[in-house]
Amino acid sequence: MTSPVARPPLAVLTTRQITAVSVGVAVVLIGLKAFALGASGSVSILASLADSGLDLIASLATFYAVRWAARPHDATHRHGHGKAEAMAALVQAGLVFASAAFIGWEALMRIFDPYPVSGGSWAVGVVLISIVLTGGLVWLQTRALKASGSMAVSADRAHYAADLASSVVVLIGVVSGAYLGAPGLDAAAGLVVAVWLFWGALGVLREAGNQLLDREVPDADRIALTTAVLADPRVEGVHQLRTRMSGTRLLAQMHIDLDPALSFEASHTIVVEAERRIIAAFPDAEVLIHADPRGARPAVPVSPWA
Incomplete structure (x- = not known):
C-alpha cells in the first residue's frame, strides 16, 4: 500500500495562504494608488503609494520566509529554520524606516512649497477602496495568527494595521487639498503618515531583534x-x-x-x-x-x- 503523502500542519498551511493574499493585495493597491497619484498629484497619495511599494517587497519577504521557516531541521540547521521569520521582520522594519524617511522629506518640501491637489474624486475613491482591502487583509491575518502565531505574519499584520490607520489620515489630506483648498494640510497628512510608519517600524525591529538575539521568553x-x-x-x-x-x-x-x-x-x-x-x-x-x-x-x- 502506498504511504500517504505528508501534508503541512494546518497552522503552516494557513500562514502560507495569508502571505499569498498579502502579496496580492499589495499589487492591487500599488496599481490603484499609481492611478490616483497621476490623477491628483497628492503628496498623501504619493506617501501611500511609496508605502504600498515597500509593502509588496515586505510581503514577498514574508511569503518566502514562512515557507523557509516551516522546513524541518537538517544537518546544518539543527534547531530548524524558524528564525527566517525574524529575518523577514527585520527586512520589513528596514523598508518601513526607508519609506518613512522618504515620505517625511517629501511632505516637508510640500509644506514649504504647497502643490495643488486635483482629481480629488479619483483619489478619494482609491483611498476608500484601499481602506476596505487593507481592513479585510488585517482581519484575515488576525485569524491566521490565532492558528499559527507566526512572527513574520505578525510583523506583516502590524504594518498593514498601521497602513489602515494611515489611509484614514491620507483620506483627510486628500479631501483637505482637493475640496477645502488647503494643500498644506495634504502635505501635513503625509508627514503624519511618515511618523506613524517610523513608530510602527520601531516595534517590528524590537520584536525581530529580541528573537535574533535569543532574548528570554516572557x-x-x-x-x-x-x-x-x-x-x-x-x-x-x-x-x-x-x-x-x-x-x-x-x-x-x-x-x-x-x-x-x-x-x-x-x-x-x-x-x-x-x-x-x-x-x-x-x-x-x-x-x-x-x-x-x-x-x-x-x-x-x-x-x-x-
Whole structure:
C-alpha cells in the first residue's frame, strides 16, 4: 500500500495562504494608488503609494520566509529554520524606516512649497477602496495568527494595521487639498503618515531583534515551564532554565534536582515525563532537561535565573 503523502500542519498551511493574499493585495493597491497619484498629484497619495511599494517587497519577504521557516531541521540547521521569520521582520522594519524617511522629506518640501491637489474624486475613491482591502487583509491575518502565531505574519499584520490607520489620515489630506483648498494640510497628512510608519517600524525591529538575539521568553512562559516540570513531586527543583524562540517554536533547556538514590532508569523516566508535560503546554517545543543529584549544582557561573 502506498504511504500517504505528508501534508503541512494546518497552522503552516494557513500562514502560507495569508502571505499569498498579502502579496496580492499589495499589487492591487500599488496599481490603484499609481492611478490616483497621476490623477491628483497628492503628496498623501504619493506617501501611500511609496508605502504600498515597500509593502509588496515586505510581503514577498514574508511569503518566502514562512515557507523557509516551516522546513524541518537538517544537518546544518539543527534547531530548524524558524528564525527566517525574524529575518523577514527585520527586512520589513528596514523598508518601513526607508519609506518613512522618504515620505517625511517629501511632505516637508510640500509644506514649504504647497502643490495643488486635483482629481480629488479619483483619489478619494482609491483611498476608500484601499481602506476596505487593507481592513479585510488585517482581519484575515488576525485569524491566521490565532492558528499559527507566526512572527513574520505578525510583523506583516502590524504594518498593514498601521497602513489602515494611515489611509484614514491620507483620506483627510486628500479631501483637505482637493475640496477645502488647503494643500498644506495634504502635505501635513503625509508627514503624519511618515511618523506613524517610523513608530510602527520601531516595534517590528524590537520584536525581530529580541528573537535574533535569543532574548528570554516572557516571565509568564518561564513560570509555566517551571510549573509543568515541578508538577511531579519527585522533581525537587529547577535551575539554569534557559529559553529562546525560533520562529513560533520554543527552545528550552534546564537542570532539575532529583533524589540521588534514584536509579538511572527512574531518573530518565522522570525527565521524559517532564518533557511531555512541557510539550503538552507548548506544542512543538524543543526541550532539553539534565538531571542532577540533589545538592550537586555545577560549579560554574550561572544567570540570576539559576
